[in-house]
Amino acid sequence: MELSDIRREYTRGGLRRRDLPEQPLELFKHWLQQAIDAGLTDPTAMTVATVDASGQPYQRIVLLKHFDPQGFVFYTNLGSRKASQLAENSKISLHFPWHPIERQVHITGEAEKLSTMEVMKYFTSRPKESQIAAWASKQSARLTARQALEGKFMELKKKFSAGEVPFPTFWGGYRVKVNSMEFWQGGEHRLHDRFLYERDGEQWHIDRLAP
Structure with missing residues (x-):
């Protein structure tokens, strides 16, 4: 079949x-709940787009961990490519692709780092294996083989088997302050x-866009 x-x-x-x-x-809260109720796989998964110093866009998928009127929150290694790019240019785009229910949400805004206290609170709530994985992976660095990553994980799992996993200072998170939100509903x-x-001070201006 032709594409x-x-x-x-x-x-x-x-x-x-x-x-x-x-x-x-x-509306986002309502749509997200409907995506969860519909049994979608990873309904909180969102594409995060950033731009490097040369203007080259990059995308990756992360999980939304919290949202409120102050913004949308996600966590990452502060040595990652996305973190390096956000340090140079805080403008960011988020995209939720809820294809099974024929909906999408696109968000633009600016990312600001979370406080150490906020990050520590979330880090300690994660499963221990996920905490260890944060230590094992130098995110975005080149790897010679997967075995190197697995070996490092097992080494750290043994090291921390008897106690708590310490908080890594290179691990953090961002809050995306929203400038615009687009809601897309599929039509015949x-x-x-x-x-x-679109944000207009404390108010929002709403426009219908052509498909």
């Missing part, structure tokens, strides 16, 4: 201006519904 022949109709429903709340976070005949919330 150009792969298509499907989007028939799950539309999105109308009259149904939109004034605050985008209300490619007549999708798209609404863009």
Whole structure:
């Protein structure tokens, strides 16, 4: 089959201006809960896009760990490529691809580092194996073989078997302060519904976008 022949109709429903709340976070919370209730795999998975010093965009998938009116939170190794790029350019884009329910959410904003206290609180709540993995992986560094990573993990697992895993100072997180949020709902005949919330001081301006 030709790739150009792969298509499907989007028939799950539309999105109308009259149904939109004034605050985008209300709609995001509602959609996220529906994605969870629908049994989607990794409903909190989001693509995180950053840009390096030359203007080259990079994307990767991370998990959303918290959101509130102050922003969207995720955690990462501060030596990672994404962290290095955010240190140079704090502008960031998030994307939630909820394809099975024919929805997407796209967010733009700026990332700011979380406080050490916030990061420590979350780190200590993680499973012990995940804490050890944070120590074992020098994120984004080149590896000679997977065995090197697994060997380091087993070495640290043995080292920390009898006690708590210490908090790594190279591990941190970011809060994305939202500037815009776009909600996309699939529609029949490619007549999708798209609404863009853009921040205007303490208020939000809403526009319908052509599909």
